[in-house]
Amino acid sequence: PLCDGMFWPEMGWEQLHMSHRIAGIFLALLLVGISFYVHGIASKSRLVFLMCWLAPSLVALQVLIGVWTVFSAIHWIPASIHTGLAAMILGTQLIGWFSLVSFGRTGVSASERSDF
Numbered sequence: 815p816l817c818d819g820m821f822w823p824e825m826g827w828e829q830l831h832m833s834h835r836i837a838g839i840f841l842a843l844l845l846v847g848i849s850f851y852v853h854g855i856a857s858k859s860r861l862v863f864l865m866c867w868l869a870p871s872l873v874a875l876q877v878l879i880g881v882w883t884v885f886s887a888i889h890w891i892p893a894s895i896h897t898g899l900a901a902m903i904l905g906t907q908l909i910g911w912f913s914l915v916s917f918g919r920t921g922v923s924a925s926e927r928s929d930f
Contacts, residue, residue: 835880842877845903846870856914865910872903 817823817832846869853866876899883892 838877838880842873845873845907848907852910852914859913862910862913865906865913869903869906869910872899872906875899876903 817828821832823829823832849866849869852862856862856866876896879892879896879899883889883896886892
């Protein structure tokens with residue numbers, strides 16, 4: 815988890831990379847928490863149920879691919895997979911959100927839902 819033995823590196827690109835790691839950890843924890851919360855309120859929807867379990871699984875895979883990317887000196891293959899997984903994670907969140915909106919479980923009123 816350290817960069818050349820330091821928590822916060824001194825050089826610009828390394829700082830950007832460490833910022834990416836910290837933001838990734840924060841977002842991974844947030845996404846897993848949201849998945850468990852949503853699973854509790856919308857367990858009757860099979861699609862939402864699937865997205866609630868798929869998202870944390872993809873996050874775990876994303877972390878592993880991120881480690882592979884670092885150890886491969888940011889080779890294009892693991893970096894491309896890492897980016898593709900990020901898009902898939904975003905997709906699970908969008909599908910889950912719009913499924914919840916269609917079931918009326920977001921706290922969004924019916925008139926607000928018609929705006930979608």
